[in-house]
Amino acid sequence: MTTPYKAVQSVSFLTTNAVFIGRSIRLSLRNVEALLMAVILPVMLMLLFTYVFGGAIDTTGNYVNYVVPGIILLCAGFGSSSTAVNVAEDMTNGIIDRFRTMPITSISVITGHVVASVARNLLATGIVIGVAYLVGFRPTGSVMDWLGALGVITLFILAFTWLFAAIGLASGNPSAASGYGFALLFLPYISSAFVPTDTMPTWLRGVADNQPITPVIETIRGLLTGTPIDNSAWLAAGWCVLLLLIAIGWSIWTFRRKAARR
Amino acid sequence: MTELAVQVMALRKAYGKQVVLDGIELAVPAGSIFALLGPNGAGKTTLIHILTTLVAADEGVARVFGCDVASEKNAVKSAISLTGQFAAVDEMLTGEENLRMIGRLSGLSPSQSRARAAELLTGFDLTAAAGKRVKTYSGGMRRRLDLAISLVVDRPILFLDEPTTGLDTASRRALWDIILSLKQRGVTIFLTTQYLEEADQLADTAAVISGGRIVATGTPGELKSRIGTEVLELRDENDGLIRLIATDGTLQDLRQIMNDLSLSFPGNTKLSLRKPSMDDVFLALTAPELEVAAP
Structure with missing residues (x-):
């Protein structure tokens, strides 16, 4: 024991990530309220838009097919936002110091949250689609279309989860994280999620057409219900990858910066 | 080494x-x-x-x-x-x-x-x-x-x-x-x-x-030894510590200290003599206002 101890006994990157992913999934399962909210809120919104507003927005009764892609994204955004709180909680808890003083890649604690969030949100998305079927959603897409839509949804969830993780890292405490995260959740309302953007005033339409949510929704809608996609798919992929890269970079930078000054 | x-x-x-x-x-x-x-x-x-x-x-x-x-x-x-x-x-x-x-x-x-x-x-x-x-x-x-x-x-x-x-x-x-x-x-x-x-x-x-x-x-x-072999503790009527004084505990040294003290402290000041603790070391080194006279 008193001999010099210089050996770098690093645990493999894979094991570290597996442990942190397991931890985050366990935390997700224990936070029953958040899990329920992530499913119930979008379902409530879907029912609200289908049965209450739907008739006024689109009198043909076909509104459910229009709105479901928007609800899926709303659900994904809402579900990802809890990552901000989870990450902020970890950063303010003592456990992060434990991880940081161990010979492991401690940022994997964030990766764990991201992977758990993607799993959680895909599950919630499945439930939302199931409920959509029950209220009359009749998609026309082929298996390939569905796979494409799943890919876009996953990419979107991944990008927004990382964005929320970065917000969680940057904000000082869980309630601040929740507050900042809330702002992002308004994006779907100013997009083509609930109404076509050409019904909006010109200035707002400019915002709605050029923000990341609209192309993502148009792509999913096109794949599932056969509406025209045009260049939305490229725009959606471009936006998501761009946001993902920015969010990961921002996260790593914040994680390191917070380590150096406390 | x-x-x-x-x-x-x-x-x-x-x-x-x-x-x-x-x-x-x-x-x-x-x-x-x-x-x-x-x-x-x-x-x-x-x-x-x-x-x-x-x-x-x-x-x-x-x-x-x-x-x-x-x-x-x-x-x-x-x-x-x-x-x-x-x-x-x-x-x-x-x-x-x-x-x-x-x-x-x-x-x-x-x-x-x-x-x-x-x-x-x-x-x-x-x-x-x-x-x-x-x-x-x-x-x-x-x-x-x-x-x-x-x-x-x-x-x-x-x-x-x-x-x-x-x-x-x-x-x-x-x-x-x-x-x-x-x-x-x-x-x-x-x-x-x-x-x-x-x-x-x-x-x-x-x-x-x-x-x-x-x-x-x-x-x-x-x-501890840096502070002397004995410590004379001065407390006011409310038992607040006023001063710690290091001493070798001899009558000669204590008499000298008493002479100095009677001029600057009221008559109801309480005195006690004891072995120095780590607290004394601590106070002596970190709180200069409770200055400790060299023995």
């Missing part, structure tokens, strides 16, 4: 204009217990954070078992274990899950992690609470779990930041026993404390930190 577990040279750290560490020099031999004494805000925690790679120093060198804390972080992390001032435990997990998680992250296999967790839960009297979430634990249980987590794998040096703050006497004694048994196993202990009795009981060497500087180092015995 003895191997050094910790070596610190001209270490400086400031947060903005607030200088926290102002040229710290330290050397802790491997296998010993070292106590860093100081009041709140003296820079103890910052020094521990630098030595455990959590915070970067502005200037100077800090080495743990010869590895530089800035440039050889991973090597340092492999050698250390930290029990900070606030329990570094996962609130949402159970005590057992915490131990197993750290076991896995320390390179133990799942079955080894489980076995080690069971051992530690028994050793730290946490078996009954093993399956409960940590957020339901009492402060004492959290501390015990925190220390247990630090001991999942044997690291050559254990940093303990005010380990007994807020513990009752029985828990404190129990913790001291654990610390002493770790030393038996060859683990170097670097602890900070505000309790001077603690350094007196445990430490092979101690240093007093005040205002970001090391103001004294030595064995607890040496530190």
Whole structure:
């Protein structure tokens, strides 16, 4: 024991990530309220838009097919936002110091949250689609279309989860994280999620057409219900990858910066 | 030459204009217990954070078992274990899950992690609470779990930041026993404390930190001897300490002191003569207003 101890006994990157992913999934399962909210809120919104507003927005009764892609994204955004709180909680808890003083890649604690969030949100998305079927959603897409839509949804969830993780890292405490995260959740309302953007005033339409949510929704809608996609798919992929890269970079930078000054 | 577990040279750290560490020099031999004494805000925690790679120093060198804390972080992390001032435990997990998680992250296999967790839960009297979430634990249980987590794998040096703050006497004694048994196993202990009795009981060497500087180092015995063989304590009518005066305890010296004192203090000032404690050393070195006359 008193001999010099210089050996770098690093645990493999894979094991570290597996442990942190397991931890985050366990935390997700224990936070029953958040899990329920992530499913119930979008379902409530879907029912609200289908049965209450739907008739006024689109009198043909076909509104459910229009709105479901928007609800899926709303659900994904809402579900990802809890990552901000989870990450902020970890950063303010003592456990992060434990991880940081161990010979492991401690940022994997964030990766764990991201992977758990993607799993959680895909599950919630499945439930939302199931409920959509029950209220009359009749998609026309082929298996390939569905796979494409799943890919876009996953990419979107991944990008927004990382964005929320970065917000969680940057904000000082869980309630601040929740507050900042809330702002992002308004994006779907100013997009083509609930109404076509050409019904909006010109200035707002400019915002709605050029923000990341609209192309993502148009792509999913096109794949599932056969509406025209045009260049939305490229725009959606471009936006998501761009946001993902920015969010990961921002996260790593914040994680390191917070380590150096406390 | 003895191997050094910790070596610190001209270490400086400031947060903005607030200088926290102002040229710290330290050397802790491997296998010993070292106590860093100081009041709140003296820079103890910052020094521990630098030595455990959590915070970067502005200037100077800090080495743990010869590895530089800035440039050889991973090597340092492999050698250390930290029990900070606030329990570094996962609130949402159970005590057992915490131990197993750290076991896995320390390179133990799942079955080894489980076995080690069971051992530690028994050793730290946490078996009954093993399956409960940590957020339901009492402060004492959290501390015990925190220390247990630090001991999942044997690291050559254990940093303990005010380990007994807020513990009752029985828990404190129990913790001291654990610390002493770790030393038996060859683990170097670097602890900070505000309790001077603690350094007196445990430490092979101690240093007093005040205002970001090391103001004294030595064995607890040496530190005490710096203050003289006896201490005359002056208290006012409300029992507030006014002054400590070092003396050799002879009639001649005491008479001299009495003559000086009767001029500057009221007649109802209470006097008592006793052996110096670590507290006296501490006060003498860190609170100049309670200045101690040289014997």
